[in-house]
Amino acid sequence: MRKFSDMISFPNYYQSFDWKTSTLKAKGLVDVEMSGCWRKEHFKNENPLVLELACGGGEYTVGLSAMYPDKNFIGVDIKGNRIYRGAKQCLENDYSNGAFLRCRIEILSNFFEAGEVDEIWITFPDPFLRKGKAKKRLTSPRFLDEYRKVLKPGGLVHLKTDEPNLYAYTLEVIEEDEKCTLLYQDDDIYSKELPLPELGIKTYYEQLHEDQGATIKYVRYTIH
Ligand SMILES: C[S@@+](CC[C@H](N)C(=O)[O-])C[C@H]1O[C@@H](n2cnc3c(N)ncnc32)[C@H](O)[C@@H]1O
Numbered sequence: 001m002r003k004f005s006d007m008i009s010f011p012n013y014y015q016s017f018d019w020k021t022s023t024l025k026a027k028g029l030v031d032v033e034m035s036g037c038w039r040k041e042h043f044k045n046e047n048p049l050v051l052e053l054a055c056g057g058g059e060y061t062v063g064l065s066a067m068y069p070d071k072n073f074i075g076v077d078i079k080g081n082r083i084y085r086g087a088k089q090c091l092e093n094d095y096s097n098g099a100f101l102r103c104r105i106e107i108l109s110n111f112f113e114a115g116e117v118d119e120i121w122i123t124f125p126d127p128f129l130r131k132g133k134a135k136k137r138l139t140s141p142r143f144l145d146e147y148r149k150v151l152k153p154g155g156l157v158h159l160k161t162d163e164p165n166l167y168a169y170t171l172e173v174i175e176e177d178e179k180c181t182l183l184y185q186d187d188d189i190y191s192k193e194l195p196l197p198e199l200g201i202k203t204y205y206e207q208l209h210e211d212q213g214a215t216i217k218y219v220r221y222t223i224h
Helices: 002-007 038-043 059-067 080-092 105-110 131-136 141-150 164-176 204-211
Strands: 013-015 023-026 030-033 049-053 072-077 098-102 117-123 151-161 180-186 217-223
Touching (some): 013 080, 059 072, 117 141, 141 151, 141 217, 164 217
Parallel strands (some): 072 098
Antiparallel strands (some): 013 023
16 A cells, blocks of 8 residues: 555656546646646657556566657556556656556547657557457557557557467457558567567566566557
8 A cells, every 4th residue: 555655646657547537646646637748748858759558567668768768658557566666666767758657548548649659569468368358458459449549640569478369369450450550570589689679678477478488479560
């Protein structure tokens, strides 16, 4: 409980549990409207804005903030105890370009304006393997439509996963959506030189699955 009361006072943390409103709670539970204002009001710059969805402990948000001080990053997840780790690390390291939003990804467009987001990373999302659960996959058409509302036209989406079925499913969704363009795919990124240095950032779940022998897969695509 102390973690949560600490976290709500963090200057890099926002939360919403209400599906119907665009209002977020920030520092000390103050109501704020951030849609269209993240650069100006939070980051105080005009740099590109990148989201990490299903960020968990925010390893990508923290790692990318360190690697790219000239970009802004927001980790998004519904689980507060995981976000706490990333938000605290950004504060302790003075990564003022890293922030966190606790909300359901289904309502992302409540909190970002059309075209406000430059890129999206989806890191080791739950695969929801049962057929009836496909709509919950973060790379399903339903979620792509939500990303379309906030991503600039042609904005990049990156997926990192160890799950072969989710990897194959995502490639199928891209193939079937005429407004998506596949840019890169690899079902075993560590078997060769990494095409991007940031692909070497390892998340908590990535490490867990790699230790159990999983190979790590990566897909990069654009959505219009
Ligand atoms: C398997 S964990 C991966 C966490 C982290 N990216 C990692 O690799 O260690 C999946 C995360 O997605 C979050 N998540 C799943 N569905 C979500 C949704 N609809 N909205 C917000 N967060 C969600 C869960 O809370 C969980 O932290």
